[in-house]
Structure formats: structure tokens, C-alpha cells
Amino acid sequence: MAQEPMNTDLMKSGLLKTTGAGVLREHDLGAEVQLAGWVARRRDHGGVIFIDLRDSTGFVQVVLNPEEAPAPEDVLHGLRIEYCVQVMGTVRQRPEGTVNPDLPTGAVEVVAQRLRVLSTSEPLPFPLDGRTDIDEGLRLQYRYLDMRRDRVSRNLRARSKAIRAMRNVMDEQGFLEVETPTLIASTPEGARDMLVPSRLRQGQFYALPQSPQLFKQLLMIGGVERYYQIARCYRDEDFRADRQVEFTQLDFEGAFWGQEEVLATIELVARRVVADLGHSIGPDPFVRMTYAEAMESYGSDKPDVRFDMKIVDLSEAFTDTDFKAFAGVLADGGSVRGINGGQLGLARAGLDALVSEAQDVGAKGLVWMVVEDDGSLRSPVAKFLSDTEQADIASGLSATPGDTLLIVADHTNTVLDVLGRMRLHVGQPDGHDELAFVFVVDFPVFEVGEDGALSPAHHPFTAPADLDALVHAPETAVSKAYDLVLNGSELGSGSVRIHDAAMQAKVFEVMGISDEDAEGRFGWFLEALRYGTPPHAGFALGVARFVSILQGEPNIREVIPFPKTQTGADPLTGSPSRVKKDQLEELGICVAPDVVAAWAEEADSDPPTTDT
């Protein structure tokens, strides 16, 4: 376990141990030590027993010679993996030839004078040695054993360190840590709120916060000019690989601030976390890109800029094309765009797989072209394209021999989306050795649906860049909203907020929220805006995603101490679960009749499993 040694001041005052197993070195030779930890490995060499003793500081080898009677024979021979033991002994040099240079303590061993079993262990449901792939369900069910493994243990330490780094920056910058409530008011928009029935006020509910948004704005109104919090937030929906029903974010807000101050602060935070987790990034300011630019060049508002492979608009090359597929798309107002996938070296089957892949992500088709040594293009559609068109493609995509070019023709949104995904498919590097941060700015106020319907892209407290533009051309209006992206993942987002009650009313109107509706949903907040609200702006940064990328972990569950599954269940404790009727009665609620009826049907087919 590559961990730093713990502070051992308090450990020295312990009844059971005087030092950590993993901190012993040659300068400790001759020292009498008292260790406590777990039996990670056990080897019997001609009567002498060797154990690797593990604790939170690492490992050390312990030698148990039955002739020196560190414990009764039956205890020594009964020792099993993961028994929790205490060892009193002396640090000595390992015999020549047995030094282990891979282990920090590999030059020494502890000869036991006494061994005491503090508690025994049943056989483990899976090995802890890290050499075996273990089913995630089993790992979560025995998370307390899983976290004895190096991987989880390292991730928990990294997470703790990341959060400390965030707090240190915030403290240094004069931010005040304020705890906002987690039992808050549900709003009628809160179809997504998690609710908490009140016992003292039966039939009434609290909601759990999806973010501390309105409370942090209230803090700005309250004159707390710099606020931060490591905040727990909740969302009972949309379980994708990288979402959890509860999650943690660094949440901050600054009064008398605009976008620049927020972005500068985020960069300070991100750099500190990166450095404290042992990574490095260059001194250049984080790349900044508008939403429009990100979509146009990368087909995504979360561009992975570790590699270039920009999307290029080739439409002009086909203004007069005879190739009907392209001509039709252009006539319909669509576009033809492509990426240069580089030296993919794919055989025909591999190229066809790319076509299927593109179709899977929403393309009607994908044109591939391989650049031959003589510069000509090999492609199923080459014969339909004129020499000029082929030359324009090659020059537009800076083609060199051996490159694979990928072209999509469709509605522009589809083209960008598909090429953005194909770009990641063929170009995205494995792992996270490189860290490429991007600020995406100038997000649109509205997302335009397939049917042309507008839906707000951010919460309605986000300031528009230009109120007139919002009113007169809402579909192209831009807001003062920004995201931080790392290696193609969104780490967080924020915005400049509306600080003026009249502008807020206007924005509600454009968003189709009636005065009455606004009053019912946010009346108390609209009132607060009327008491000298300062201009303010802020951000929220997801802790788990950031740490998982820095740790090279494929999903955020790896950096969460006790995660839930993708469907929100905890295999360890069995939550969520049915509860007794009388427990609900005390809260003044009941399970809906249709749900109970469904249970009854299940019970008819299956044996009942829970008392309801």
C-alpha cells in the first residue's frame, strides 16, 4: 500500500500499538515495537511462521518462531488470513537474500516475542490481494473488506486529500464555510425532489436539496461575500454509470463577482487538487472555449482536448455534387462534415464496425475513406465523388497517406453529435496520464428539442448575457453560464446569477413561467431579491468525478466510501427497503394502493420476502 505514514503521536498513546507496521525502516533496527493489524499473508517455513502484518500504514513481515513461544502452538498454527492480531517484537535486519526492495519495509522484519489474537476472521468471500477481478455486487456487499484492499484504500485517501485541498484554497481565499439545510422546501417543479415526510407535521414533507442553489444566493443577499461548502446533494433519477442518488460537490459563490473571478477560483482549486494528488499540469491557463466552438469542433459541450481531431465542415466542397446522398442533405439545410481519424490501420471489417458504431449513436450512415500512398481515397463512395471533391476532402481534413477519414452527412446537430462520438471512439486515449482542462463558456439559454421546442438549459436564476437578445431571439440567446471539463467529462458548472428582481421576472416570462407560478415556486426567494441583492456568481464542482479521473478509475463508485448501485440500492445494508406499516402510519403516509397491489401479485407468484 503506497500510503504516507500516519501521524503516530496518538498511536503511541494507544494501549495496543506503539507504531505502524508500514513505517518501520532500517533506522528502527533493534527497536522493541508493539504492532496491531491484520494477517495479510501467512507462510509456514519448516515450523517458523512468517506473516505479513497489515495496518493502515502498510505492511511488515513478522517472524513467529514457536521455539521462542510468542504464543501457544495452537494459536500460532491456528492463525488465519485477516485475523486481527497484536504483536510485540523487535525490529531486525532481514537475512541476506530475503530483502524485498519492492516493499518500503522490505529491509527489515519483526521477530515476535508475543502474539495475541484480538479477533478471528471467518474465511473471506473474496481474496484481498488485488490480483483477482471481483464481482462489483460482492465487493459492495462486503465493502468493509473491499476497503482493506489497496485500490479502495488508496481511493479513499485520495478523496479525503482532494477535499482537503479544496478547503485549503477556499480558506486561503477568505471564503466562509457555511452549512445550508438539507431538509428544505419542496417546490411544485420538484417532480424530481426526494421527499421526507415530517413526523411532527403529518402530511407535510421536506425535500432533500438537488443543490444548495437558492440558499447560497440567500447567503450572498445576507452579506456573506464568499461562501463555500462541501455539500451533500440528492437526485433520485437518471442512474447512469457516473451518477449516484447522493453525491458531494464543492459549492461556492462570490458576491460582487462575475465570471472571471469564478473561473480564476476554479482554476486555483483544480490545480491544487491535481498537485496534492501527485499529478502535474503545465502552467498555461486552462483552455477556454465557447459552447458554439466546442460543438462545432468537437461535437460535444464536454470536449476532450487531449487530442485534436477536430470536426471539419466539408459542405462547401459538395455545393454542386452529383452524389445524391450528400446533395439531398445539403438541400435540406443539413451539412457534410468529417474528422481525420489518423492512422487507424483498420481492415475492411474494422471499417464496417465503425459504420455500425455510428449508426448505433444515431447516424443514418458513415462514410469512411482511407488515404492511399498516392494520396487517392479508397472508399465505397469514392466512385460517386469527383476528383475535385476528393481533393477538397483530403485538403479539408489534412489527409496524409494511411489516414482514415470519417464523414457524416445529415442534419447539422446529428452530424456534430455523431462525429463527436466517433471522434472519442477512435481517438480518445486510455487512462488519464494527461489532464486537459477546458472551460466551456457562453452556453445557450435554451436547448432546442428535435421538435423545435425550447427548454431552459440551466436553472432560471442564471443571468442572460443580454436580456434584449433573450427576449427577441430566445433560441440563440446566450447565458452567463460556464462548465469545467476535464478529459471529456464535465466536472462542474456555474453561472453569473440574476441579482435584480425585475430581470428575474422578465426571465421567468420568457421561460414561460407565469407570475403566479413563479410566486408559488419561488415567492420567498423573489422577495429576498428585493432587499439590495449584490451581483454574484458561483460554481459547483463534483468531487467524485474529479477524484475518479485523477485516480484513473473508470467509475465514480470506486472513489465513494459506501456507494450505491446504479439503481440506487446498497447491497451491504439492503437499503432502500420496505418498512412496517405502523412506521409509515406514524408519519401520516402509506404506500400507494397500486404499489401494494403489485406486491400482492408478486407474492402470489413468489414467496413473500418482506413483512410489510
Added chain:
Amino acid sequence: MAQEPMNTDLMKSGLLKTTGAGVLREHDLGAEVQLAGWVARRRDHGGVIFIDLRDSTGFVQVVLNPEEAPAPEDVLHGLRIEYCVQVMGTVRQRPEGTVNPDLPTGAVEVVAQRLRVLSTSEPLPFPLDGRTDIDEGLRLQYRYLDMRRDRVSRNLRARSKAIRAMRNVMDEQGFLEVETPTLIASTPEGARDMLVPSRLRQGQFYALPQSPQLFKQLLMIGGVERYYQIARCYRDEDFRADRQVEFTQLDFEGAFWGQEEVLATIELVARRVVADLGHSIGPDPFVRMTYAEAMESYGSDKPDVRFDMKIVDLSEAFTDTDFKAFAGVLADGGSVRGINGGQLGLARAGLDALVSEAQDVGAKGLVWMVVEDDGSLRSPVAKFLSDTEQADIASGLSATPGDTLLIVADHTNTVLDVLGRMRLHVGQPDGHDELAFVFVVDFPVFEVGEDGALSPAHHPFTAPADLDALVHAPETAVSKAYDLVLNGSELGSGSVRIHDAAMQAKVFEVMGISDEDAEGRFGWFLEALRYGTPPHAGFALGVARFVSILQGEPNIREVIPFPKTQTGADPLTGSPSRVKKDQLEELGICVAPDVVAAWAEEADSDPPTTDT
């Protein structure tokens, strides 16, 4: 506002301000500054307007001379209290005679070259000057204005600082910060759990944690030898003056630890918080007292040891008394005890009020005696007591002329409880200038009810001091549980935990929890105990109570950013509240029919107020 200046690095990068109002001093004379904040006061002196500009760093006086046109006349004369403004100006010396030595910025003022109103304010619901007592309901409804006041602002900063102090000690001592889940499994004992219906698993519920108890024990099993967390916890009941439906505690646990290591850590934490909040306490170790001693001498497990006034057992003096009230009590196995209330100087009415007070807290009666100058006792019962008895009382209570002695005869528990309360009533100092910390240790395993029934005094994972004693004499058995008490308030509690599955099973048995019941409630935890659980111990320290005592605040709501009322309501946002039926339907729950019926009845008599 007596606050430290903020770090101004980032403020300098701000668009709207270059420095804080409260940090300007004579060494800034001549500096051109850009300030932003709120109009705290406004005075019109012959056309020249003076405002006190307030921001999070404090106040400074700003001079607006209309002749120098810092803003159009109508803007200058339209300025109102709590308008949010930006001022560009020059720092200059205040004219002789107008220096204000009470204000940190009192030697200087800022002459405005320009003033801009960033946002206006409606007239306030209450003044912010701190000179008026304001109804707490109104303060909570406008908490964002309330926190512009010095009192709340100071308390929020103190709270933030206290939490940082706690974290600093934990970090220095090698504790790992780990976030435990807040959506956990409800247990059938969880009649007190707050529940959260799951949307994805209709009819199933998460529970909010009353503490991270089992998760922190799992972390110990998982090999995290030192865990801490500033944890949000929940309890929807028992709204006393000093409880909230959600609250925050410093939660920590150590493996291979016993009571001594935990108490040493708590003392480190408490001393750091005290120091960082600007208080001082002596170097002596915190007083330590057994539960039995605390009850016997102070009539409370939360002894306020800022003053002595111990309870004295006087029973022996009355072995052969003729005073029937005392004789009867002693014959019934009760006792006669007293305290020396000192120089109370009460007239007859005051003494009678003490008797009523004692009856209010459960005494059948209270005997008062005033020591006359000649050492004799003046008391309504004096005539029933022999000279020897009177002399024994006087010597037992170390009486000196002018002292008021208070005596109660009853069941011993009642006597101790009543005298403990009377002791606080007559002896407890106002305010918190002195800080008296006490560790109360050796708590009993069971509380004995009036009917003799035993109920566990702590959670069932608390280690008994002696398992045999627990089995054979449960009513007097002692557990390895301990509390930290400050000035008569419990700040937190903890214990050594059971780390052995067999002992845990035995303790469940003594507590009357059947195997089946234990399995249903804690099966997953009992299984975890079987995998090499280390000995461990921990503690939880309430943040709000500690900070409120250090800040001299009478209730914890004063140190909570957005507190709820004693009945769990938030007058600001209106939570908890009724929600729409379809919102509940999505969660697979409904409001219980009897609650809906009660609403209908209300609606018949009152106009309906909420759409349900």
C-alpha cells in the same frame, strides 16, 4: 463588526471592488479605492451626504458631496438603507473632532468620486442596527437580512472557525475524513427514523441517519484506523430548546483504541476550538468524574462544575429523628440530602418561591433554612428538629451565617434530581465567561425506570465494562461510555464498542433483543463483526451546542445559518409543506386517509390554503 479582514487577493481581481470597507486604515490615506457593499446608515449634513458603507469586512464612512457629482442628485438623495452600492473614491483623514475611536476605520473616510447603485432595497421588516429586540419568527423569515446583523454574522464566522479547528486537529492526528452515506437502511427499531421514499423502487424507503454509528464501525473493520467526519444527522422528534431536526456533529472513531485515547483526542479538539474562538482555559486536564459521582454530588450527569455547591447526604443525622416527614422517607429507603445555596439574601416570598420551584421539578416539598448570625437555623421546620440534628445539618453543609440551606427528603433519585435542579437554579452563573469541561465516565448500561424497568442507556454496540457483571447484575452494570460536559451542557458522547460477535450476541440477549430480532435489525453488521474486527472506540461532538456556549448564545439556533423552529418549520421557505398528489404518486406513496380527513375538516372550518 468585529471581524478579521478577509483575504483580499481575489477581491482585488473583482470587477466591482478592490478592497474591503472595514480594512481601511491611516496607512491607506490617499489611496484610490473601489468599494462595494450596503448602505448601513445615511446622514444628510447640509447637502453633503454621509453613509456608513458595510461589507463583510466591516464599515467605513463615505462622504458624498453633490457638488463633486459622484452621482446624479436624484440618485444621491434617493439612497436608502441597505441599498447595495459601489463607490469609487479616495481615502482621507477624517476632519479633527470627527474621528471615531470605536470603529477600526474610524480615523479615515472615503470621499466618493463616483457612486453606483447596484441594487435597491425595499424598506426593511426590522432594523439591522442590533439595538432592537426582534421577534425570532420574523428574524428566521428574513434570515438573509438577519445575517447582515453583527450578531448572526459573528456567530456564522465563529461556527466556521470552530469546524476548521476541529478538522485541523483531526488532520494533524492522522485521521482520515470519510463521508458516510445519508440515505441508509431503515431498521425496524427505526420508529424514530426519518424516511425517504425511493422513486426508482416504489414502496421502498431510505432512512436518514441519526448518526453514522454503524458506518464508522464498518470503517474500523475496513482498516481505516482513524476516521472523522463533520456529519449531518437527523432526528424528527423531541424538539427541545436546543434540538434541531437536522444537526451537525464531529464524528470520529479509532481502531486499537480504548477510552483514554478517545478522551485525549476530545481534549485536544476542545482546547483548539476554545483557543481559536478567542477564549482561554487553564492547562489542567479536564475534570473527570464517574456517572455515580456526578449524580451523587451534582444530581445530574451533566454537572456544571463552575461552582461547587455539592449535594450532601444528611440521612445519618436523622436516624432517630422525631420529624415524621424525614423519618418516613428514611424508613421507606429514601434519603435526606441538602445543598448550601450560599448567601442568597432572600425574603420570605423568595424562599417560598424556591419551594414552588422545587415542586415544579418533582419534589413533594423543600425545606429551607437560613443560618442566623448566631449560627442557629431559621426555618419553618426548625421546631421539629433536635439541636443535634440542626448542628449536624449545619456542619454537614458547612453553614456560615447568612447561608440558605435547601433540604429535600424523598426517594434518592428524586432527591438528587430535585437538588441538582435547585443547585442550578440558585447557583448557576449567567453567561459563559468561565469554561468548565468535565468528562463523565462509567455510565450505567441501563436506565432504571420509575417502575424498575430497565432500558438501555446507550446503543447496543456499547461495550460493557464487565460482561459477567452485566449478565448477573444488569441494573448496576457499568459500560465503557463517556460524555463531555461543558458548563452543565452535554457536548457529546461516545464509548468503547463491542468488537466481538459473541459478546455482541450476549449483550443483545441481556437487552432482551432476540437472535431473530438482532438478525433482522443488524444482521449485515453482525456478519461484518466476524471478519477480524479490531477493538475500537469513538465519539460524537455536537457542533452547534459547543459553538453556542462559546459565543454566549442562549440557544443553538443562533449559531445555525438557516435554523428551523422548535417544531421543525422553516418560516423562510415554508418547509415542511404539503405537496401535490401526483408528486407523491410518482414516489408510490400517499398521505394517510386519516390525515386527509383531518385536512377536510379543517377546510370546512377554514378557507383552504394549499392545493393538495
